[in-house]
Amino acid sequence: MIALNEVGRTFPGPPEVAALRDATFTVDAGEMVAIIGPSGSGKSTLLNVLGLLDEPTSGTYLLNGVDTGKLKERSRTALRATTLGFVFQSAYVVAHLDCMANVALPLTHLGVPRKERPVLAEAALRSVGLGHRLHARPNTLSGGERQRVAIARAIVHEPRVLLCDEPTGNLDSENTQAVLDLLENLVTGDRAVVVVTHENEVADRAGRTVKVVDGHAAPLAA
Numbered sequence: 316m317i318a319l320n321e322v323g324r325t326f327p328g329p330p331e332v333a334a335l336r337d338a339t340f341t342v343d344a345g346e347m348v349a350i351i352g353p354s355g356s357g358k359s360t361l362l363n364v365l366g367l368l369d370e371p372t373s374g375t376y377l378l379n380g381v382d383t384g385k386l387k388e389r390s391r392t393a394l395r396a397t398t399l400g401f402v403f404q405s406a407y408v409v410a411h412l413d414c415m416a417n418v419a420l421p422l423t424h425l426g427v428p429r430k431e432r433p434v435l436a437e438a439a440l441r442s443v444g445l446g447h448r449l450h451a452r453p454n455t456l457s458g459g460e461r462q463r464v465a466i467a468r469a470i471v472h473e474p475r476v477l478l479c480d481e482p483t484g485n486l487d488s489e490n491t492q493a494v495l496d497l498l499e500n501l502v503t504g505d506r507a508v509v510v511v512t513h514e515n516e517v518a519d520r521a522g523r524t525v526k527v528v529d530g531h532a533a534p535l536a537a
């Protein structure tokens with residue numbers, strides 16, 4: 316699904332900063348990979364590159380077989396919208412919309428017919444265990460439930476890769492476990508999950524770990 320070869324990202328500055336120097340690793344469908352590393356090591360830079368939010372200044376990044384360096388901006392945006400789902404530390408849900416409407420939002424941008432949107436949104440909410448809260452407003456939910464709404468929204472269009480940035484950073488240990496169970500269930504034969512985390516219990520759930528040190532990102536030996 317993902318193949319990075321000697322990917323670097325240098326910010327021109329001044330001063331010039333080589334935030335990512337050499338990221339070389341793959342992520343296959345059917346696996347969950349944790350990205351770990353000290354503060355300032357380049358994890359966010361790497362996640363931005365993986366998420367097609369930023370472009371490498373060197374190396375190649377293949378996503379779902381597509382050489383992303385060769386894409387024009389429009390094609391990058393389209394590939395991002397169809398192939399990737401994003402989960403952040405804070406569940407950026409829209410307060411005045413109910414869960415169904417929040418989860419259906421990305422489908423609007425993808426041109427999914429209006430009639431199909433509620434069907435897909437309900438299925439996504441049921442898949443994260445929120446079938447009983449379809450029409451709840453986010454402010455009536457717990458923090459863990461809100462994060463599950465954000466996950467439902469991230470997967471409603473069936474992305475091949477789910478990119479998560481500290482997805483349990485704001486949760487207590489019980490909700491952390493629930494979200495990790497969920498992420499584990501989302502790893503299927505045709506989907507990969509990538510999780511940037513500081514937390515050992517999150518990394519422990521991943522099949523493999525990529526460690527970032529001073530901009531060098533490589534798999535840890537098993």
Ligand SMILES: Nc1ncnc2c1ncn2[C@@H]1O[C@H](COP(=O)(O)OP(=O)(O)OP(=O)(O)O)[C@@H](O)[C@H]1O
Nearest residue numbers: 326332333334352353354355356357358359360361
């Ligand atoms: N837009 C930018 N311009 C210049 N330097 C940047 C920019 N973004 C990040 N950096 C630098 O690149 C390095 C890597 O930053 P990055 O945010 O990727 O680290 P991180 O591992 O995600 O850190 P943390 O765990 O603290 O979030 C840091 O030295 C940072 O100051």
